[in-house]
Amino acid sequence: MTISSDPKKVTKICFDRIDIPNQKSLAVARENGAYEFLPTVLKKFDSDKIIEEMKTSGLRGRGGAGFPTGLKWSFVPRNTGKPTYLLCNADEGEPGTFKDRDIMRFDPHLLIEGMIMAGFALDVRDAYIYIRGEFLAEANILDEAIAEAYEANLLGDNILGTDFSMNLLVHRGAGAYVCGEETALIESLEGRAGRPRFKPPFPAVEGFYKCPTVVNNVETLATVPAILEHGGAWHAAIGIPNNTGCKIFSVSGHVNKPGNYEVPMGTTLRSLIENQCGGLQHGTVPKAIIPGGSSTPWILAEHYDVPLTYDDIMKAGSFLGSGAIIVMDETADVVALTRRLSHFYAHESCGQCTPCREGTGWIERVMNRVDGGTGCEADLTVLKEASEHMSGRTICALAEGGAAPILSMLEHFPDEVRSRLKEKSS
Amino acid sequence: MSAVENALPQFSKSRLDEIKALVARYPHARSALLPVLHMAQEDFNYISMDVQKMVAEVLGVHLMAVREVVTFYTMFREKPCGTYLLEVCTNAGCMLNGADELVQHMCDSLGIKVGETTSDGMFTVTEVECAGACGGAPVVQVNNVYHEKATAKSMDELITNVRAKGGK
Numbered sequence: 001m002t003i004s005s006d007p008k009k010v011t012k013i014c015f016d017r018i019d020i021p022n023q024k025s026l027a028v029a030r031e032n033g034a035y036e037f038l039p040t041v042l043k044k045f046d047s048d049k050i051i052e053e054m055k056t057s058g059l060r061g062r063g064g065a066g067f068p069t070g071l072k073w074s075f076v077p078r079n080t081g082k083p084t085y086l087l088c089n090a091d092e093g094e095p096g097t098f099k100d101r102d103i104m105r106f107d108p109h110l111l112i113e114g115m116i117m118a119g120f121a122l123d124v125r126d127a128y129i130y131i132r133g134e135f136l137a138e139a140n141i142l143d144e145a146i147a148e149a150y151e152a153n154l155l156g157d158n159i160l161g162t163d164f165s166m167n168l169l170v171h172r173g174a175g176a177y178v179c180g181e182e183t184a185l186i187e188s189l190e191g192r193a194g195r196p197r198f199k200p201p202f203p204a205v206e207g208f209y210k211c212p213t214v215v216n217n218v219e220t221l222a223t224v225p226a227i228l229e230h231g232g233a234w235h236a237a238i239g240i241p242n243n244t245g246c247k248i249f250s251v252s253g254h255v256n257k258p259g260n261y262e263v264p265m266g267t268t269l270r271s272l273i274e275n276q277c278g279g280l281q282h283g284t285v286p287k288a289i290i291p292g293g294s295s296t297p298w299i300l301a302e303h304y305d306v307p308l309t310y311d312d313i314m315k316a317g318s319f320l321g322s323g324a325i326i327v328m329d330e331t332a333d334v335v336a337l338t339r340r341l342s343h344f345y346a347h348e349s350c351g352q353c354t355p356c357r358e359g360t361g362w363i364e365r366v367m368n369r370v371d372g373g374t375g376c377e378a379d380l381t382v383l384k385e386a387s388e389h390m391s392g393r394t395i396c397a398l399a400e401g402g403a404a405p406i407l408s409m410l411e412h413f414p415d416e417v418r419s420r421l422k423e424k425s426s
Numbered sequence: 427m428s429a430v431e432n433a434l435p436q437f438s439k440s441r442l443d444e445i446k447a448l449v450a451r452y453p454h455a456r457s458a459l460l461p462v463l464h465m466a467q468e469d470f471n472y473i474s475m476d477v478q479k480m481v482a483e484v485l486g487v488h489l490m491a492v493r494e495v496v497t498f499y500t501m502f503r504e505k506p507c508g509t510y511l512l513e514v515c516t517n518a519g520c521m522l523n524g525a526d527e528l529v530q531h532m533c534d535s536l537g538i539k540v541g542e543t544t545s546d547g548m549f550t551v552t553e554v555e556c557a558g559a560c561g562g563a564p565v566v567q568v569n570n571v572y573h574e575k576a577t578a579k580s581m582d583e584l585i586t587n588v589r590a591k592g593g594k
Contacts, residue, residue: 083453095518095556126453133464133501134557136570169451174460174499177555191459191491193498209453252519252560259561294518294556326518326560340521344555350498 002033005230007237013246014222015262018106024141026148029109035154037229041117042162045228050121054224056232058244063089063180063217064293064322066310070232075204076122076212084212086124087189088115088221090131090138091173091180094293095344096324099248099260100218104131104138107222108145112168114221116154117228119166122214126167130185133174142170177348181396182215183207184350195350196396217322219248239265243309247323254281254329266307273327283330288412290328292321294341295401298408335420338409339364339371345402356399359390363406375421384410434480441465445484455485459495463502472503500554508543508550510588512581513567516553519560528564529553531578535585548588 003016012018022028029035041050055070076084088111092100103111111129119127131139146168149155157165171189173179179188183197186208207213223245227235236244243265249272252258256278263272269289273279280286288298291308296319299306303316313320328334346364351357363386369375370383387403409417437445445462449455462485466477473481473496482489496502512532516525529540532551536544543550557565562574566581573580 092558093556096560097556098558098560101558126451132558133460133499134554134567134570137572167451171457172461172464174464174495175501175555176499188460189457190454191456191487191495193494250560252563253522258519258563290518324560326522328522332522337518337521340516341518344517347500347555 003226003230005234007230007234010238010246011264012262013226013238014103014107014110014219014248015260016226017110018102023107024105024109024145026109026145026152029107034109035113037225038113038116038154039160041228042120042160042164045120047121047123050117050228053228053232054121057227057235058232058242059220059223059227059235060243060310061217062219062223062247062322064094064319066320069216069220072204072216073118073122073214075202076214077205078123080212082211083126084122084124084214085208086115086119086122086127087182087185087208087213087215088127088129088218089180089182089185089215090129090135090218091185092135092218092322093132093177093180094295094322094324095341096250096252096290096293096326097322098250098252099323101135101138102248102260103218103222104135105141108142109149110222110225111142111218112145112149112154114224115168116159116166117224118214118216118221120164124166124214126169128189129168129170130179130189131170131172132179133172136172139170139172146170176350177344178350178396178398181398184396185215186213193350195352198395240307240309243311247308247320249308249323249325251277251325251327253325253327254286254332255279255327256281263308265309266312268305268307269325270304272308272325277327280327280329281331285330286327287330287332288328288334288408290324290326290405291316292319293324294326294344295397295404296321297404298412300412334409334413335371335417338405339367341405342367342402345398349398349402353394353399355390355393356402359386359399360402362386363402367406370417370420373420373422377418377421379421380410380417434476434483435470435474436480437465437469437484441469442484449485456487456491459485459487459492460499463492463496467502472506474504506543508548510549511567511569512549512551513554513557514551514576515555515557515559515563515565515567517556519556520564523563525564528566528576528578528581532581532585535582549585 051073059069060066176194178184179194181196184194188194203213248262261276285301299316306316310320342364346360349356349360366379387406390399391403449458478492482492514529559565566573566576
């Protein structure tokens with residue numbers, strides 16, 4: 001890899017090679033450092049050392065939850081007599097998120113190399129990339145990259161002449177947001193409807209076909225090669241403590257240059273939007289910003305200077321999530337947007353938990369009234385109570401995700417909502 | 427009913443070989459259900475009850491296991507769609523960049539409503555959830571190929587071009 005070994009000079013990790021033409025081909029990827037450090041890892045490192053480096057790196061899962069990756073790996077029991085599976089979560093479906101797609105279509109070998117290293121650390125024989133069904137082009141690119149990797153003995157039996165053997169297969173989902181939740185993903189990979197499982201047991205102990213299973217996001221796995229080459233301490237020195245490394249932010253909505261931008265953790269929201277995204281389409285101050293994907297509470301202009309870290313966004317009342325920043329400028333119709341999101345959550349609820357199944361549907365119907373101009377004051381109470389009551393009472397976090405836009409709209413834009421209501425009557 | 431009417435549709439020999447090889451990549455055959463249903467939809471346009479029965483037989487799973495999956499995932503269709511399936515994302519990022527107006531324009535120019543197919547069987551327009559390409563909003567998937575920063579003009583051109591080529 002060509003990333004600087006001086007952490008102070010690092011501005012990109014996963015996107016370091018992203019602009020190189022045809023980086024998806026193995027030959028080009030290798031010219032630019034792909035798989036260069038892999039032999040050292042397979043021949044000189046062992047499981048304990050890799051997990052230790054990952055813990056030292058401070059890397060937190062990039063899929064949304066921000067759980068420390070090294071710690072997750074350390075939970076996998078050893079010598080159970082069962083196989084351990086590695087699953088890459090490429091079911092990128094959180095509205096606003098589109099970062100993993102770019103890694104997969106422009107630098108698939110970075111992900112594959114990360115998976116080989118992770119698989120080696122966890123003694124994995126079979127690994128899978130669960131990619132959302134709509135990403136057909138990306139799945140084809142991955143298939144070709146994997147075929148090239150097999151051909152070059154980077155996958156399959158006795159990788160690079162070592163004792164380590166690992167298979168890797170791309171598996172397409174078929175259009176279900178909830179499958180991005182790791183236990184639903186496992187259900188789906190077992191050929192069933194993607195309904196989340198109760199935890200515990202956690203997948204690390206009992207996952208794919210009841211075997212120990214690690215599920216990691218694309219961006220997380222794509223960060224592994226740099227960490228192992230330069231060391232956990234190097235990664236820990238990028239960004240700020242407890243929020244280390246770089247992060248890809250998917251910026252969409254009312255900005256002039258929407259797209260994916262990788263920056264060191266701690267860059268401010270304002271700097272990202274004004275310096276990299278070409279500013280807002282209208283005006284100079286955002287009306288509202290969804291900082292971490294549609295399931296995260298909105299923040300307002302008063303937090304425009306918030307540093308983009310897990311901890312700072314939490315202090316501002318929301319979550320960094322997957323790094324999906326949806327920007328609303330002064331022209332945004334927040335009621336219509338909330339109505340659209342309420343449809344999304346009702347559509348995507350898997351239906352197994354009553355509070356979510358009934359709650360998201362009820363909320364959608366009330367939002368249709370409110371946005372359509374036939375709502376009444378009592379509807380706002382229903383929206384608030386249904387949102388609060390479905391949160392924390394379900395197996396997965398989809399219900400909380402559905403509640404977030406409703407509660408944000410009611411809290412931050414009560415006058416705008418009330419202006420839509422049918423006057424005083426019901 | 428005659429034996430012919432009862433016969434289920436069948437995968438081609440090469441498809442069956444492909445499925446056999448795929449099944450070997452998983453701990454259990456059932457894991458191949460989603461990929462095999464994608465193949466079925468590609469081969470038969472949609473996944474009829476007969477196709478579902480056939481898939482159940484090929485993978486050795488219960489028909490109900492297939493039914494559950496087909497009805498759960500939005501990409502699987504139980505009814506035919508037009509030769510060109512135009513799926514417009516209208517979720518947050520796309521909505522903020524004019525997706526609602528775009529889908530309305532497409533439906534108006536084709537003379538159909540969302541979810542309908544033109545009478546010549548050429549185009550179906552649907553609204554879909556976030557396509558995961560919000561940086562290119564609004565996004566329209568045309569038979570699974572992403573068209574980003576789609577406009578009324580670019581969609582009109584696409585429709586005109588398809589019609590000019592007689593749908594090829």
